[in-house]
Amino acid sequence: MHRDSAQDTLPMATVGETLAVVGDVFAPNIAKGVIVRRPKMVGLAEKLGLDQRAIQRLQKLNEKYGPGPLILNTPDSKRMALILDPDHANRVLDETPEPFATAEWAKRKALEHFEPDMALVSHGPERAERRRFNEEVLQSDCPVHGLGARFAEVVEQEASELLTQVEQEGGKLDWDRFETTWNRVVRRVVLGDSARDDHALTEMLEKLRSAANWAFFHPGHDRVKEDFHERVCTYLKRGEEGSLAGEIARLPTSEITQPEHQVPQYLFAFDPAGMATFRALALLAAHPDHGERAQAEIAEHLQQPAAKLDYLRACLLESLRLWPTTPMVLRQTTQETEWENGIMPAETSILMLAPYFHRDDRHLDNAHRFDPDLWLQPGEAGDWPMMPFSGGTGICPGRRVVLTVTSHMLARLLQGREYQLSPPNRLLSSKPMPPLLNNYDLEFDIKAG
Ligand code: HEM
Incomplete structure (x- = not known):
């Protein structure tokens, strides 16, 4: 197809618009913490409605420039494009890793602090081998992992201990309590029961993740990184039955695989899964009709050893x-x-801002409502890009393990109990769901149901 030179250039934002994108999209996300969240900044972003501003900024650019992609007005060495069109988002996700590599430079700089050889920041044959490994360990094609029954048992034990403690102390569940339990579950699922109380490991990873928040602006903690990897390797050598480390011990690896660089991602990425679980608890507390549907599923299916809890997953x-x-x-x-x-051009970074697609009220009727049916009825959202776990060929291989562990945690917390948010008007089904829900200050009053 012949193009003239004017047609050959993608639209480019003005300097003012580029600065506005930096201010409304990048700055708040960097302030909240890309690799580990800063609770105070999350609280501030919620109060100021910053996530809504980011969506509106991209909608404005979409209205002015059409589908794009829109090139930001930055130096050529840091060229960046915004994806504004759903078909373009699907294309980028489907055509990963060639020509759209996951190993984007800013991501590489951040993850170098604790997992420089992770699949996500690798390319070519190295990425292929590491992706294979992660898919096999996490059994990414199976709706429920082969160790699903074991993971459900771990969740049951830890949730039961948490609830006993909460009930003895007046029936209030807050984030700090939940997080302690969650981290125990994560260490047991990933590394085995012997890691249950290894808080030091989680703390080391948090220190490395805090440095990763600053990407290339932080010199790194080399000593902590070494100690952390050594400790992870000890667990991998132990390969405890009933954990992902046990699965790893059985799988073939080569010099390229570097399991000790893949496993930090498992530990780190379970952290947002805990945040999503606590927010889902808030959604169910604020929507009693959905709470009843959840209770019905729990009553019908939870007694099965590795129940696939479709409603809670949704x-x-x-x-x-x-x-x-x-x-x-x-x-x-x-x-x-x-x-x-x-x-x-080659070497362009591409940003797909998930909330811009997930909350597009120009196209989605229930963009700001809690609507689990969106996930239960295939095709409900058409080809609209929903990318909580990214999508296409680079999709999160851990998503089904995540949905198993989180849905069982929700089920065990909810079973036979009623939850009320404190204060009750923290989230209201009669109002649109807020642009951000600060998980760190959520608190629930629990009563026997
Ligand atoms: C709520 C929890 C989680 C969410 C929302 C999530 C989301 C994502 C997303 C969006 C990506 C792609 C990132 C990108 O393309 O830049 C990703 C990659 C990945 N995730 Fe998850 N993840 C979660 C938990 C987990 C867990 C618990 C594991 C492992 C047990 C895991 C394993 C991975 C791996 C190995 C990759 C790299 C995939 C690749 O590039 O080949 N994730 N995840």
Whole structure:
């Protein structure tokens, strides 16, 4: 197809618009913490409605420039494009890792602090091998992992201990209590029962993640990184039955695989899963009709050893749609790519802002409502890009393990109990769901149902 040179150029934002994107999209996400959240900044972003501003900023640019992709007015060495069109988002997700590599430079700089050889920041044969490994460990094709019954048992034990403690102390559940329990579950699921009380490991990872929040602006904690990897390797050598470490011990690996660089991602990424679970609990507390549907599923299915709790999974997916824990999905072009509106050069970073698609009230009737049926009836959202776990060929291979562990945690917390948010008007079904829900200050009053 012949193009003239004007057609060959994708639309470019003005300097003012680029600065506005930096201020409304990048700055708040960086302030909240990309790799580990800063609770105070999350609270501030909720109060100021910053997530809504980011969506509105991209909607404005979409109205002015059409489908894009829109190139930001930055130096060529840091060229970045915004994806504004749903078909373009689906294309980028489907054509990963070539020509849209997951190993985008800013992501690489951040993850270098604790997992420089992770699949997500690898490319070519190295990425292929590491992706294979992660898919096999996490059994990404299976709706319920082979260890699902074991994971459900771990959740049951820890949730029961948490509830006993909460009930002895007056019946209030807050984030700090929940997080302690959640971290125990995560260490047992990933590394085995012997890691249950290894808080030091989680603390080391948190220190490395805090440095990763600053990407290349932080020199890194080399000593902590070494100690952390050594400790992870000890658990991997132990390969405890009934944990992901046990699965790893059985799988073939090569020099390229680097399991000790994949496993930190498992530990780190379970953190947002806890946030999504706590928010889903809030959604169910605020929507009694959905709470009843959840209780019905629990009564009917929870006694099965590795129950697949579809309704609770849908509630979790809604929690992630409304408040995605990976709001910025990034890719980088490995070669020149052609679009209807022009050519995008190689080495361009691409940003897909998940909330811009998930909350697009111009196209989705229930964009700001809690609507688990969106996930229960296939095709309900058509081809609309929903990317809580990204999508296409780079989709999160851990998503089904996540949905198993989180849905069982929700089920065990809810079984035979009623939850009320404190204060009750913290989230109201009669109002649109807020642009952000600060998980750190959620509190519930629990009563026997
Ligand atoms: C709520 C929890 C989680 C969410 C929302 C989530 C979301 C995501 C997203 C969006 C990506 C792609 C990122 C990108 O393309 O830049 C990703 C990648 C990945 N996730 Fe998750 N994740 C979660 C938990 C987990 C857990 C618990 C595990 C492992 C047990 C896991 C394993 C992975 C791996 C291995 C990748 C790299 C995939 C690749 O590039 O090949 N995730 N996840």
